[in-house]
Every structure is written in structure tokens, then in C-alpha cells.
Amino acid sequence: MVQINAFAVEQWMDIYETSAKHNLAETCSASISLNDLLALAPKKDLIDYSQKQVYGAIRGTEALRTNIANLYSPPGSQCSPVSAEKVLVTNGAIQANFLALFTNVGPGDHVICQYPTYQQLYSVPESFGAEVSLWRSEEGNGWGMDLGKLRALVKSNTKMIILNNPQNPTGSVLRREELQAIVDIAREHNIIIHSDEVYRPLFHSLESGQDIPSILEFEYKNVVATGSMSKAFSLAGIRLGWIASLDPEIVEGCASARDYTLISVGQIDDSIAAHALSRPCVDNLLHRNIQLARQNLAALDAFVDEFSWAVKWTRPKAGTTAFLKFINKEGKAIDDVAFCQQLQEKTGAMLVPGSKCFGGGIDFVGYVRMGYVPENDVMIDGLSALRGFMRDEYEKLPLACQATVL
Structure with missing residues (x-):
């Protein structure tokens, strides 16, 4: 057990x-509410009441996955680092995290996890038999992260670095230069970066001109980003999240594991999320x-x-x-x-x-x-x-x- x-x-x-x-x-x-959502961007056919309620698109509709992919377009750009084919829809971010960890971590692996954070991100890898080292935030430095400590934690069997950006519970962020340094360390040792970005892009108190990119924006293939409709997008009740990766093998591995937990999200949930993430609604x-x-x-x-x-x-x-x-x-x-x-x-x-x-x-x-x-x-x-x-x-x-x- x-x-x-x-x-x-x-x-x-x-x-x-x-x-x-x-x-x-x-x-x-x-x-x-749905009425609130339609007030933000009217759509006559948000829900098709004549549509039969069979299983929905297994990985999520193309419209939804395209809108999710578009969330990762850098400011001022219309080009996303991921395409719809590299997005997998899940039952909330909590399932997205679980599936990505289940797929990529196992006995004998070593995992480094930013801390403090949502307990799932370190307790789940431990339950799979991985050794977990906590990479502790420094409160005296505004809950910032010491990259020297990260380098010291890396071992020969380190399989994954787990980030939470923006961070729960502190509300701190990893800046572009910090993320680049983390990517450089991961690339040097061929380590997967798993970034729980469920609070992205609710950036309300950044310094002028500062932007906080997704981990997907650094041209490092060995990454996983997770997100959901719950935190930044006010739609926790539809229970919809996602996994995105630059590596099609990671996406396929997660999709294979997902088959044992979820056939599809509901058609109505998919439709609501697709509208919420379309422009100008989002x-x-x-x-x-x-x-x-x-x-x-x-x-x-x-x-x-x-x-x-x-x-x-x-x-x-x-x-x-x-x-x-x-x-x-x-x-x-x-x-x-x-x-x-x-x-x-x-x-x-x-x-x-x-x-x-x-x-x-x-x-x-x-x-x-x-x-x-x-x-x-x-x-x-x-x-x-x-x-x-x-x-x-x-x-x-x-x-x-x-x-x-x-």
C-alpha cells in the first residue's frame, strides 16, 4: 500500500x-456566475442545450487547448511557445500536478521542491518513493530563493526541480533572471522542471516594467507547467486544469497515465473554460x-x-x-x-x-x-x-x- x-x-x-x-x-x-462571465464578453451560444451529453473530447477540445496555449504568449507577442497539441486538459490543477509527478518521478529519484508550498508538491513525490529535498525560501529576503543553495542540493540522481510561481502561501515570485538560472542548472544536469503556475497570471503588485515569464518561455524542452481555472480565473466550480510541456513525450506520458483517472472533462465545463479564456473575455x-x-x-x-x-x-x-x-x-x-x-x-x-x-x-x-x-x-x-x-x-x-x- x-x-x-x-x-x-x-x-x-x-x-x-x-x-x-x-x-x-x-x-x-x-x-x-455564468451571467457574470457573459457580461464580460457576450456569447449567444455559450452552452448548446441541444447537444447530447456524451463524453467530451478526451484531451480537451481544440478550442480550449488553443486558448490555454495562448495564455503563454509573452507580452506583446502573438506567438506562444506551446501549441494545442502540447496541452492536456485535466480535472483541476491538483490532478495535473498528480499526473505529472506520477509520470515523471519514482523510486530512486531525487526531487528538489521549493518551500514553503502546497503540500501536494512534495508529499506526492515522497509517496512514490522519491527522496525530496526542500529548497527553502528566505523570509529575510522577501521570501526569495538562494540559487547557490539550489546548486548545492543537486545530486547525481536528481530527476526534478519543483517550483510554485507565484508561490503559495507567500505571494512571492521568481523573476526572469532567477528562472533563467534555474533553467541553466536543470539543463546542465538534464533535470525536469515542474512549475505549478496555478496563480499565474494574477500579477498585481510587480515593479514597473517587471514581467514574470512562464517556465515554458525559456526554450528548455524538459519542463512541465500546470494551471487551472480556479485561482486567477474565478471558476473553481468547473474543476478544470491543464498540463503543458514543450516535450511531446512528457505530454504523451501524462496522457497515458490520465487514462486511468479521467476519460474527459465535461462538455459544459470545457465550453465555459474555452469562452473564459478567449479574448476579450480573459x-x-x-x-x-x-x-x-x-x-x-x-x-x-x-x-x-x-x-x-x-x-x-x-x-x-x-x-x-x-x-x-x-x-x-x-x-x-x-x-x-x-x-x-x-x-x-x-x-x-x-x-x-x-x-x-x-x-x-x-x-x-x-x-x-x-x-x-x-x-x-x-x-x-x-x-x-x-x-x-x-x-x-x-x-x-x-x-x-x-x-x-x-
Whole structure:
């Protein structure tokens, strides 16, 4: 029997999400309805009600896969590094990641994984028998990555480097020059790069003139990029994601494994996603979500400033999540699990504890992950509840038993 660690963040969401009054843990951009989608770009025949509901296109319709491929066109270019034939549609990014890892990693392999990140990206390779080394972000450097440490982690049997760009939970990004250096290291050792880009292209706080390319843009064949409709595109409910690669053999390997898990996504889901990713709809949708992220971040900025004695953070540059550290007046980390539990019990506001859900109970003590791209009223009401807790209950919280390990 395959042994795999419990998926801490998903289990926390399962326990607490349905009872939350103010969900500040949601990582998807505020969801939209089909009417909202059509308001962004009208289409008379979004759903063909006369079409019989048989299996859809096995790998996804050509229209959908073409629109996904177009997401990877560099700014100002109409040319994508991938074609529709190098895109495989899946049941969400979580299946895309699983299939790509299942296909490319096994016993005897060594994997390097950016950290902190979504637990799937390191627990799944471990369950397949791979040795996993964590490439740790440096909080003191804005959650940046030390390329020297990456080079030191490479072994003779290193099969894969796993990235999460933009990064969950910190909202940090790997810049073009950093990605180029990672590609150079991978090319030197013939290592696959697996880049979970599920929060791409929700870039709302970059420096002027800065662009964050996909891993597919570096002319290195040995890469996998995954994405979905859930985070940047507000359509988590249709459960649609994808795998893209410059290497047709990687795509075919993932497609072969996919046959055991999914015949096709639904025709309706495919049609909705194809429309959402068509122009001008996708541009209007991203504009809506980027503006919402900036509006809500301004509200979060005000909260952090108000409680600067208790809250420390590196302001996120992209995506939908922020990683906040909560301390007492002596600078000691609070018990983040107790904080999240008591906050929700007393106010209905939901957050995710960093140590439990991203640090295996050891790292990131005192941290919480907040999702800051819900509807603006959800954000404002949630922060109001959090403010009340900070004033009335916060100083009663227990301190953490362990120091954060970075």
C-alpha cells in the first residue's frame, strides 16, 4: 500500500470552511456566475442545450487547448511557445500536478521542491518513493530563493526541480533572471522542471516594467507547467486544469497515465473554460481580478499598519495569498493553530495556520495564510471581525512552543 502524509491544508479547509462566516482562507479569486462571465464578453451560444451529453473530447477540445496555449504568449507577442497539441486538459490543477509527478518521478529519484508550498508538491513525490529535498525560501529576503543553495542540493540522481510561481502561501515570485538560472542548472544536469503556475497570471503588485515569464518561455524542452481555472480565473466550480510541456513525450506520458483517472472533462465545463479564456473575455476577467486584489490588499495594508506591533509580513506581489506572522508584544510567536481555532470560534473569521498546514508542525510557527481576493465586502467584514478579535482576545492567546525554522 502506498503511504502518503495527510494533506494538512485540505483537511483544515474540509473541517472549517463550511462553518466560516467570514472566509479569509479562500485561495480562489472571487467566484463568478455564468451571467457574470457573459457580461464580460457576450456569447449567444455559450452552452448548446441541444447537444447530447456524451463524453467530451478526451484531451480537451481544440478550442480550449488553443486558448490555454495562448495564455503563454509573452507580452506583446502573438506567438506562444506551446501549441494545442502540447496541452492536456485535466480535472483541476491538483490532478495535473498528480499526473505529472506520477509520470515523471519514482523510486530512486531525487526531487528538489521549493518551500514553503502546497503540500501536494512534495508529499506526492515522497509517496512514490522519491527522496525530496526542500529548497527553502528566505523570509529575510522577501521570501526569495538562494540559487547557490539550489546548486548545492543537486545530486547525481536528481530527476526534478519543483517550483510554485507565484508561490503559495507567500505571494512571492521568481523573476526572469532567477528562472533563467534555474533553467541553466536543470539543463546542465538534464533535470525536469515542474512549475505549478496555478496563480499565474494574477500579477498585481510587480515593479514597473517587471514581467514574470512562464517556465515554458525559456526554450528548455524538459519542463512541465500546470494551471487551472480556479485561482486567477474565478471558476473553481468547473474543476478544470491543464498540463503543458514543450516535450511531446512528457505530454504523451501524462496522457497515458490520465487514462486511468479521467476519460474527459465535461462538455459544459470545457465550453465555459474555452469562452473564459478567449479574448476579450480573459482580459476583462483578469482586469477584474487584478483590480479586486489591489483593492483588498489596500484594506489588508491598513490592518497590518494598525496592528504593526503584532503582525509582520512581506507584501505579496502576485496570486491571492499572504503569509502573515503574528507575535506578542515581546516579539514571540503566538500559537497559530490556537489563534485560527479561537478566531473562528469567537468571530466566524477563518484563516489557515502556517505551522500545521505548511510547516509540518515545525516550520512557520506563528504564521497564518490569508486569502485576500474574495468579494470586497467579504474582505472588509472579515477584517472587521479580525480587528475585534485583536482588540478583545488576541493577548490571551498561548505562545508557540517552538521557534520558526526557515
